[in-house]
Amino acid sequence: MLQALVGSATRWLNDLQRSWHRPRPSTLPTTPATSASITYAPLERVLLTDGVGRTLFEEFANHRAEARGEEETGWVLLGLREAREAVVLATLPAGAMRDASVAHVRFNSNAQALASRIVRQADRRLATLGVVHTHPGSLRHPSDGDLRGDGQWVANLRGKEGIFGIGTADGPELASDLFAYQPRPNVQCMRELRFSWYSLRQGDRSYRPLPVDVTIGPDLARSLHEFWDTLERHAERIDRLCRQQSAMRFQVLSDKWGPGLLLTLPLAERGDAVQVLIRPKEVRYYLLRGGELLEVQHHDEWVDRGVYLLLAELATRA
Amino acid sequence: MDFRPLNDTERRQLINALRGNAESDRAILMDRRDTSFLGTTEEVTDEEVISAIKSVPCHY
Numbered sequence: 001m002l003q004a005l006v007g008s009a010t011r012w013l014n015d016l017q018r019s020w021h022r023p024r025p026s027t028l029p030t031t032p033a034t035s036a037s038i039t040y041a042p043l044e045r046v047l048l049t050d051g052v053g054r055t056l057f058e059e060f061a062n063h064r065a066e067a068r069g070e071e072e073t074g075w076v077l078l079g080l081r082e083a084r085e086a087v088v089l090a091t092l093p094a095g096a097m098r099d100a101s102v103a104h105v106r107f108n109s110n111a112q113a114l115a116s117r118i119v120r121q122a123d124r125r126l127a128t129l130g131v132v133h134t135h136p137g138s139l140r141h142p143s144d145g146d147l148r149g150d151g152q153w154v155a156n157l158r159g160k161e162g163i164f165g166i167g168t169a170d171g172p173e174l175a176s177d178l179f180a181y182q183p184r185p186n187v188q189c190m191r192e193l194r195f196s197w198y199s200l201r202q203g204d205r206s207y208r209p210l211p212v213d214v215t216i217g218p219d220l221a222r223s224l225h226e227f228w229d230t231l232e233r234h235a236e237r238i239d240r241l242c243r244q245q246s247a248m249r250f251q252v253l254s255d256k257w258g259p260g261l262l263l264t265l266p267l268a269e270r271g272d273a274v275q276v277l278i279r280p281k282e283v284r285y286y287l288l289r290g291g292e293l294l295e296v297q298h299h300d301e302w303v304d305r306g307v308y309l310l311l312a313e314l315a316t317r318a
Numbered sequence: 319m320d321f322r323p324l325n326d327t328e329r330r331q332l333i334n335a336l337r338g339n340a341e342s343d344r345a346i347l348m349d350r351r352d353t354s355f356l357g358t359t360e361e362v363t364d365e366e367v368i369s370a371i372k373s374v375p376c377h378y
Contacts, residue, residue, distance in 0.1 A: 076371055106376040113368045124361040128370035133377040149375025156370040
């Protein structure tokens with residue numbers, strides 16, 4: 001299988017290499033100084049970046065137009081938990097492999113877990129903040145069933161408090177709805193769509209309306225949404241590989257061949273690495289050795305198995 | 319150049335930060351103006367984040 005391990009790098013590969021290794025401007029500001037320990041008080045507000053707000057409204061609208069549009073859907077929220085407020089900086093969608101109906105949704109957490117590893121490469125302060133889910137009807141408040149699950153789940157979160165958004169599509173569609181507005185401090189509306197925000201602390205008997213504000217900033221996970229189906233397909237094996245190879249790094253690509261995820265696994269020699277490029281229709285393996293990028297004629301669909309077979313082959317040649 | 323002894327709190331914070339850097343790869347923050355010690359970042363482990371994601375309950 002691996003006799004033709006190393007092929008000569010073609011022109012397009014060189015182009016690709018240049019694009020991979022070109023220094024990329026950081027999308028994040030420098031980390032401000034923070035205290036070593038935060039005392040978490042009850043949340044006074046949730047701050048959404050405009051990127052996150054756009055994702056929620058756009059993807060809720062897209063979801064409703066799909067074949068499964070009558071089902072519930074949702075997102076896990078990542079961001080910064082500060083003493084009295086939380087800033088939401090990333091959304092992790094429920095995924096096509098979610099378990100859902102008109103009355104429930106259980107997220108595909110494998111892809112969300114992998115996505116959290118990718119997003120948190122940029123900032124290790126990002127924490128799980130809460131969950132948004134939708135109701136097909138007009139219930140603008142979490143249900144009793146939600147309370148039973150969330151009441152226990154918030155023990156896993158910073159400050160033992162979570163943020164919960166409910167999306168509904170029960171508002172009047174006005175021609176003048178060119179932008180979102182807030183009829184109440186905890187409610188955002190745009191056209192017929194509405195998100196109502198709540199918080200729940202450990203031990204609370206009910207959710208509390210949580211004022212929401214918007215600031216300028218990204219949805220750090222949005223570039224992953226373009227190929228979420230691909231992430232879902234490979235998530236379990238990539239996550240396993242990541243746990244076994246702690247130095248592995250991720251890079252999200254978007255070029256003329258479409259979106260992709262590049263895994264880089266450093267080798268013993270400085271600068272050398274195995275790279276795996278995952279696109280919706282293929283998995284390709286590369287060897288970066290002595291500053292040269294070489295394509296490996298090895299097309300194992302299972303990423304972890306493919307990497308270990310390649311490492312074994314390299315070990316026999318060392 | 320100022321050589322000021324650290325007080326007990328500062329010394330304890332610095333030792334904790336150095337331990338966190340050595341054991342958990344946590345960043346140590348430095349004042350860009352005078353390179354003095356500013357503390358550590360409030361980092362969250364992968365395990366904490368992923369455990370919370372994996373345990374998200376079914377919603378209704």
